[in-house]
Structures are given as structure tokens and as C-alpha cells.
Amino acid sequence: EAEVAQSPRYKITEKSQAVAFWCDPISGHATLYWYRQILGQGPELLVQFQDESVVDDSQLPKDRFSAERLKGVDSTLKIQPAELGDSAMYLCASSLIGLGTGELFFGEGSRLTVL
Amino acid sequence: AQSVSQHNHHVILSEAASLELGCNYSYGGTVNLFWYVQYPGQHLQLLLKYFSGDPLVKGIKGFEAEFIKSKFSFNLRKPSVQWSDTAEYFCAVTKNQAGTALIFGKGTTLSVSS
Numbered sequence: 001e002a003e004v005a006q007s008p009r010y011k012i013t014e015k016s017q018a019v020a021f022w023c024d025p026i027s028g029h030a031t032l033y034w035y036r037q038i039l040g041q042g043p044e045l046l047v048q049f050q051d052e053s054v055v056d057d058s059q060l061p062k063d064r065f066s067a068e069r070l071k072g073v074d075s076t077l078k079i080q081p082a083e084l085g086d087s088a089m090y091l092c093a094s095s096l097i098g099l100g101t102g103e104l105f106f107g108e109g110s111r112l113t114v115l
Numbered sequence: 116a117q118s119v120s121q122h123n124h125h126v127i128l129s130e131a132a133s134l135e136l137g138c139n140y141s142y143g144g145t146v147n148l149f150w151y152v153q154y155p156g157q158h159l160q161l162l163l164k165y166f167s168g169d170p171l172v173k174g175i176k177g178f179e180a181e182f183i184k185s186k187f188s189f190n191l192r193k194p195s196v197q198w199s200d201t202a203e204y205f206c207a208v209t210k211n212q213a214g215t216a217l218i219f220g221k222g223t224t225l226s227v228s229s
Contacts, residue, residue, distance in 0.1 A: 004158075033216055042119075042205050042219030043159070056216060091159070103149070104217055106159040 002026040004107035006092050012113045018080035021110045025073070025094030031055075033104065034067055034077050035091040043091055049075065082114045117142040119208050119220035127226045128196050136191040136223050138206030148189040149207040149217065150180055159205070165189065176200070198229045 005024040013019050025032050030051050035043035046065065048056040051072040060067065064083070069075040079086055089111050093104040122137035140146065150162040163174025170182040180191045189206060206220040 035219075040221070042121075042207075042221045043217075044219070045216045048216050093159075103161045103164060106151075108158045 002105075004092055004094055004105055006090075006107035006110050008110055009108065010111050010113075012115065013082050014115050015084055016081040018078065019082050019112060020079075021077045021090050021092075021112075023075045023077070023092030023107060025075075025092070026105055029094035029096055029105070030072070031095045032069055032075050033093040033095075034075070035093065037089040037091055037109070039088070046077070046090075079112075082112070084114050087112055087114045117146075117208055117210070117218045119206050119218055121204075121206050121220035121223050123223045124221070125224045125226070127228070130198055130227055130229050131195050132227075134191070134193040134196045134200070134225070136204055136206075136225070138189045138191065138220060139187050140189065140206075140208040140218075141187065142208065142210065144210060146208050146210060148180075148182060149209075150174065150178070150189075150191050151205045151207060151219075152202050153205070153222075154202045162191070162204070196225070196227050198227050201225060201227045 007022050032049045034046040036046050037043040046060045047067045049069045052069050067077045089109040091109045092107045095104050118141045120139045148165040151159045152162045153159050162178050163172050165172045165182045173179045178193050180189055182189050203222045203224050205222045207217040209215050209217050
């Protein structure tokens, strides 16, 4: 069964350092999402891509977060500089087309700890 | 803006007990509704979904959910839980239009004792 691949699974970094997460969606899935899940809460959308274009990044803290999906396939989420409050699980998900017709498939996530 | 409320933060049950997890959403238009489950150490996976039609939806592993439009609710049920149902359960909603993302509730942790 095809899966969404994410790396790294775990990342520990110090405050003010840069960190990057990578996601490879299921082949053929045009829509890619990055969610952040703080312990004890539900996932919150950071950014949504349709192919290589950003559809929604209204909740992305753009002063320190950036995301790209240059060729419309895999994607990178970057944080620079990292802050203590960024400690969370970063989830990538993909779907065939935008929701309204299908389900999201999630990767296993990248757990970030900022010291 | 859309939002999703899950009433129970942590539910503890014995095996064979019946389960009902509450979920309410706020959005006046047409929505699609989902329940996702996250087993310990695993990724989020879809339990069931409602787009239209019969408001009683059956999902995997014996779960079902009922959409009550007048109450803006989509409660999850299972007649008899098993120890293996121990997990975190998330209700989610999206507008019924292409290109919109899922909005999740805060989740309910279910602990089932054998």
C-alpha cells in the first residue's frame, strides 16, 4: 500500500537553530498538506499545496516558517529560527485532489523537540 | 470560521462496553465529516467518512457514526469495544468544495482495559 513518506522521524534542536522536514506524498496525489500537532491537541493546518502552488498558508507563521513544493511532488517545511513553542509533531498528508471528494492520507510525522 | 468540538478528552472503558464519542461542528453550509484514529505509535488513519446520503455511516473495525444535521453532530459509536481500540480519535470537518482542508477537533483518548 502506498504511503506518505516523511523524514526525519525525530529531530532535536536548540532554540534559534534552523530545521527542515521533508515529505514525499503518495504518487499522483496533487494536493499536499502540512499540519502541526501539539501534544494533546488535534492537527492544525499550516499550509496546503495544489501541485506546486500554495492554496492556503493563512496559519503559517511566515516570519519563521517557509514551505515549498517546487516540482509539485515532494515538499519541504523549514523553520528558522526554531523557538521552544515549535516543539510538536509535524504531519504531512496528501490527497488525490482537494478535499470535498476524498480522504487525506497521513505520514507518520516528524517529531520536533526544541531545547 | 469552521470549528470542531469533541466533548470528551479522555474516556476509559472496560472491554465489551459500548462507546459513543461526541463531535459537534460549527459551519452553516454543506460539510463533509470524518473520524480519524491514531493508534499508539502509528499515523492517523481514516475510520469513516460522510459526504452525503444515508446519515448512518459504517466504517472499519465495527465503528459507525451518525450525522444529525439539525444538531451539527457526527458522533462515533461502537457497540462493544476491544482492548485494541485503545487510541486517540479525531473528528474532522471540511466544506463540501474542492480545495478546502480538514479542520480537526482536539481529539479524544480512549483507553480500554481488558
